[in-house]
Amino acid sequence: FCVLGTExxxxxxxxxxxxxxxTFYTLWVAMAFGIWENNLPYLDPVDQSINYLVLFYMMFFVVFMLWICLQVVLAxxxxxxxxxxxxxxxxxxxxKLDKKSR
Structure with a gap:
């Protein structure tokens, strides 16, 4: 995910x-849900418009990490x-068998 985001x-x-x-730091903070309140990475820095490709990338990353990887760790x-x-x-x-045999 980091390589794709960087490229x-x-x-x-x-x-x-x-x-x-x-990119690693951005994704790490996104997983901790600490990036959403002040610095949204899917907003275009120039005109603050939404970049839907970055939004989809971030949503897919969070869903993948929380739902799939977390389930694997729990399993x-x-x-x-x-x-x-x-x-x-x-x-x-x-x-118990050892005690009975004595």
Missing amino acids: FFKERDFDNFGTFAR ILLENFVTAQQDEQARAAKN
Whole structure:
């Protein structure tokens, strides 16, 4: 996403998309929802008109990151929790059998 933003929008909005680092920072702040109140990157800096290509890019990025990547992270955490719970149940069952055999 950073490379695409830099390549497509560096001439239009150098402050937000001029370099890879600036684009990364812009996207990072957008994910934290801190960029929306004072410096909207989809507004044209000259006449404050809406640049719909940047708007679509930012919306797609936020939706992708929140809905898809967040779900993947939650699925991994849930799988680890279930595995740990099954291991604990197996360990408890083994301890119970060991106590009975003594």
